[in-house]
Amino acid sequence: MPELPEVETIRRTLAPVLVGRRILAAALLRRDVLIAPGDPRGGFSRQRGATRRDHPASDATRVRPARPVPVAPVDLLEGCTVTDVLRRGKQLAIVGAGPAGTPGRAREPSSRALVVQLGMTGALEALAPGAANGEHARRAGAADAASPHVHARWELEPARGRPGTMVFIDPRRFGCLRAVPTLADLDALWSSLGPDALEIDGPRLWEALRGSRRPVKAALLDQAVLAGVGNIYADEALFRAGVPPRKLAARLGPRRAADLAAAVRGVLAEAVEARGSTLRDYRDAAGRAGEFQSRHAVYGRGGEACTRCGGVLRSAVVAQRTTVWCPRCQR
DNA sequence: CTGGTCTCCTGATCGC
DNA sequence: TGCGATCAGGAGACCA
Incomplete structure (x- = not known):
């Protein structure tokens, strides 16, 4: 995907x-x-x-x-x-x-x-x-x-x-x-798209999130808010930033929004470096698979151990998408 | 206007 | 071996 x-x-x-x-x-x-x-x-x-x-x-x-x-x-x-x-x-x-x-x-x-x-x-x-x-x-x-x-x-x-x-x-x-x-x-x-996610900074993300009463994950997936994030990298970025996916966007605050922006940039940049994630279909223009899937910390790992604290990763539907997070590391 | 739900589509997988 | 049910999800349409 x-x-x-x-x-x-x-x-x-x-x-x-x-x-x-x-x-x-x-x-x-x-x-x-x-x-x-x-x-x-x-x-x-x-x-x-x-x-x-x-x-x-x-x-x-x-x-x-x-x-x-x-x-x-x-x-x-x-x-x-x-x-x-x-x-x-x-x-x-x-x-x-x-x-x-x-x-x-x-x-x-x-x-x-x-x-x-x-x-x-x-x-x-x-x-x-x-x-x-x-x-x-x-x-x-x-x-x-x-x-x-x-x-x-x-x-x-x-x-x-x-x-x-x-x-x-x-x-x-x-x-x-x-x-x-x-x-x-x-x-x-x-112009109908939000800022490119690879270059999002804290102030711009907070500006986009502060008026939204949606769960923060729903806002991240909205291409008019932020362009480029889908289900995989939304979960990965939220995990890195320690933000629970169901937290209301407007309640994040500018500091945690900045943490989240840095996590979005970081995970996307690393994934680009690894030429993307191949789960099933994805190939680059030369037909090669990506390699970032081996570094997913939460996506697709519901019920498994958190790489940071060892606790059990939780899985539920948030914003109509299967969502995996660590209840202990993301609160 | 906002946020939640439905819909499009095929292939992989699973239980029986 | 086959077959129906289920799931995956990007994003516009639709609706309360």
């Missing part, structure tokens, strides 16, 4: 593959994965019932369209040269210039972006030539371009020693792609 460290790891492994290269062709294999400009969907989730309308067949026969669905090619950056791969919170933006020679804009190729939200099981993977041809990938965990869960595919301008194909894979389809026509639109989209 990609949270900030996993998305940042994908960004770092993807940028060297993409930046400076032109996207020769892009194909969308499942329409409802893309949010195009003008789409009434404000957010990132697919329209209610859209799947059923697009695929009236029963579940048993509902399969991915055999051919790409029609879409404005430039929405998927076809013809553009990638200039940057950005991240805010859990969202990635692949920034492209061009395509060159757009009518009416003779001189400067305009910049646009494709924003990728990975959701639960989403991944962007750069494929080695063999895998891109649909052959079964040798490397364990590597994507297969023929997988029914590949929803979009990009062919890149050839470059020596670099993968020539990128795919968007997402079995659960909680993720999606969003076509963003200008950089101003990208700013507008990202």
Whole structure:
């Protein structure tokens, strides 16, 4: 489940593959994965019932369209040269210039972006030539371009020693792609997110928490409050800061908010260093697993011993999420 | 406006 | 061996 460290790891492994290269062709294999400009969907989730309308067949026969669905090619950056791969919170933006020679804009190729939200099981993977041809990938965990869960595919301008194909894979389809026509639109989209969690400081976190009567864990998971934290790193940060997940955000106080901000930064930075946590699906753009999962202190360890005090870790649902904490160390 | 609940989706796992 | 139930959860829609 990609949270900030996993998305940042994908960004770092993807940028060297993409930046400076032109996207020769892009194909969308499942329409409802893309949010195009003008789409009434404000957010990132697919329209209610859209799947059923697009695929009236029963579940048993509902399969991915055999051919790409029609879409404005430039929405998927076809013809553009990638200039940057950005991240805010859990969202990635692949920034492209061009395509060159757009009518009416003779001189400067305009910049646009494709924003990728990975959701639960989403991944962007750069494929080695063999895998891109649909052959079964040798490397364990590597994507297969023929997988029914590949929803979009990009062919890149050839470059020596670099993968020539990128795919968007997402079995659960909680993720999606969003076509963003200008950089101003990208700013507008990202202005609805809170500050990036990797750079959160005490005063800013306290400012965001002090007016909230929610449990502090619910506030941490709110991307408008803080961008990038999901269930795993929320629990880890709360443990490090010694804050009980159900404590009301507004009652934290500025000092403990500063402790929590430092814990959020610390755990995320360490996780980035370890290239993220792989529980099941997550891989970076080269298909490699992360290693931070072996260092989780509380996530997934309900009923086991606290690494700090040896007591039994407690597990309960907080903010609609399974939550694990140490009742003795977090009070 | 706020916070809590529902919903989307597939695959892994478990009990029988 | 098969099969239904359960769980995982990011985040928008919806509702009190």
